[in-house]
Amino acid sequence: MLSDLETLARQVEAGMRLALPVDYAGVSMAMTKPLIARGAGDLHVICVPTGGLQVDQLIGAGLVSTVETSAVSLGEAGGAPRFNQAVKTGAIRIMDATCPAIHAGLMAAQKGSPFLPMRGLIGTDVLRNRGDWQVIDNPFEDAGDPIVLIPAIKPDVAIFHAPMADRFGNVWIGRRRELAAMAYASTTTLVTVERIVDESLLANEMSAAGTLPSLYVSDIAVAPKGAWPYGLWGEYPTDTAELIRYAKAARSDEGFADYMSGRMLEPAQ
Amino acid sequence: MSGASPILPREILIATVARLLDGVRHVAVGASSPIPAAGAMLLRALKQQAGEKPVRISILGSVEHNFFTNGSAELFDCAGQGRIDAFFLGGGQIDGQGNVNLVGAGAYPQSSVRWPGSFGSAYLYFVVPRVILFREEHSPRVFVNKVDFISAPGTSAEGVYRRGGPHALLTSKGLFRFNKTQGNFALDSVHPGHDLAEIKDATGFRFDHPARPEQTPEPDARTLSLLRGQVMDELSETYPDFAKQMRDDLQALQDPQAAIAS
Incomplete structure (x- = not known):
């Protein structure tokens, strides 16, 4: 089931309901560019339970028609400029929620309850x-x-980033249980990881406890530093300076376009 | 207290937060909230020093001060079970009835100014017994007569499940208590350097107050020493920039010449 980012992006179709995780849980920023290149629009984005940079960039790229969320912001870097602009102009439909309501909707789907x-x-x-x-x-x-x-909130696709998967398609999510909640509720789950390990994550009890079994995982691609400029728990910190650079650039349509076309989309090595 | 060691306005805020939290077992602090976090840490340090029951602090988004293992839902589950005694809320707008707006100013949904969103407020305000409203900016644009959007209401109609709600409102100018029966704020104290007339001018809603409100007490020597030592050390793990700024400000306050030279 090991794929590449473009193959993952091709599984997202216009009009789908797309679940994306909160900025500290494991955002697959590596998928943002391929999703924009793929160009499947009219997306209904569900933030679990809040959104940030990835959501802002998908909105800026014109792919989003609805945002269902408890909040969208760039955290320390301030407001999410493309989101704020799109709300103001009415370019997107906003479904304001509160964090535990998003969790409740996913939990209902997880249980097969209405x-x-x-x-x-x-x-x-x-x-x-x-x-x-x-x-x-x-x-x-x-x-x-x-x-x-x-x-019940039933996304068509969930996309997130995690430290590792094994060769059998099991994904280690540690204590970030909202990633499991997203996967349980979604028809398709696409995961990017820092690395693939040989040994099954289910082979020992310590790693098995934090593992999302392949049953819930549709496709995996390797993307080193795939959460950048967000951090990934246990791996690397958030690049706040980069978030601030984006926040400044994306205040205008032109600045956003410049930023997205620039080399700054690649993680600093 | 003048003539003794000078005190930063933010130290008074932190010490006030610690006083407001007295008696809690578990306090949760949102991300990017250094003053509430420092106040909670100060209370914990004071209790520790006095040999009293420990205070548990959960700082969202922190690795060191966060023991949850069930994802971001756990905080809300924990609060729903009554395991969180206190929480902090800010707000783009807060009105005299204790309503909080985290969504935007102007019409909805096409707000003229859009803020991030309600986060967990529409739930936590109902279930956490002691919600402390904290907003440093004390101006008529923040403290309005009526919020444009209710993310979380100050009070609820009879029959609505309500275990929690506003306890106090702390700003850079003063401290208000929330009267749950009347559903309004009363000015409790004015911070040093401010006065009632200034607070009235800066507040867009009417509030109760004594003719001559008291001054917010300054922290005593023992509290101040804990705050400047242990608490700043702990705080710098989670909020390094804020802790450094506090230390620089303190340096400038205590020794203006050295601060200018450095």
Whole structure:
């Protein structure tokens, strides 16, 4: 199942629902350029549970029609410029959520359930603007006790980056369990990794506990420093200076185009 | 206290955060929140020194101060179970009813100014007992009469499950307490160097206050020494730039000539 980045990108088609992880969990930045080259647009991006650089770049490239998220930002580097601009002009549809609601939707899909109930949300404009969420009275109480139902989130494709996979297609995700949650809920899961190891990750209990079995993994490609400029847990830190460079450049359409065409898309060695 | 060792405004904020957290078992701090984190670390150090029950701190996005092993959902599960006593929220806008807006200014969805989004606030505000609203910028654009978008409401209608909510609002100018019954803020104290008239001018909502509000207390010598020593050391692991800035500011305060020369 070992592929290359372009082969992975070809599995994303126009109009798909695409799940991408939070910036510290393992973002496959290496897939951003191939996805843009592939050009499958009208994407519905689901941020698990928030988005950052990759989401901003896919929006800037015009591939995104809907963003379902609890937030999009570049963290210490500030606001996400292409996202903010697209929201302002109405170029994308925004489905504002809250982190545990995204987790609840994925959890429902993981269990094959139509929805999951969750506390909070009542009286917020987040709920008021989500026609796809519903409020019922807790049926286990005699009266009242309103509670929100979050429908299952079923992405077509999940894409993330991890330190290693073995030759059998098992992927080591450590304690970043949101990556497993994304994979369980998604029809197809595409993974990039720093390296491939020979021995099965399921062969010893220590590595098996942090392993996403190949059952949930559709395709894998090797991409050294594949999260850059984001960091990868246990491997390398975030390149904040690069995020700041992007944040400045991407304030304008021209600056964004310049940045994306430039050599700065390659990780510094 | 004037005449004794001078104190940075941010040291007063950190010491105030520690006071507001007194009694918590577990406090969670969001990413990029050095002052709340320092306040939590100061409380932990004070409790440690006094031989009292330890305080657990979870700093999101930190490796050293984060013991979760179940992904980013675990914080929310933990809060839902009642295992988190305190949390911090900022806000692009905060209004007099304790409503918080993290989404944007102006109409929705095409906001004239868009902020990142609600993050976990629409949940945590309901379930964490002591939410401390912290925003250094104290201006009428932040503290508005009514938020443009409610990411998280200050209070809830009767019958809505609500274990948590706003406890206090701390800014660079003063400290407010939230009155849960009335659903509004009361000015608790004014930081040194500021006054009531200035705070009224800078606040876009009405709030209760005594005719002559008290001054926010400065940290005592023992607290200050812990803050400048152990806490700054701990803080520099997670927020190296912030800790260095604090130390430089302190140096400049204590010895202006040396700071100019360096």
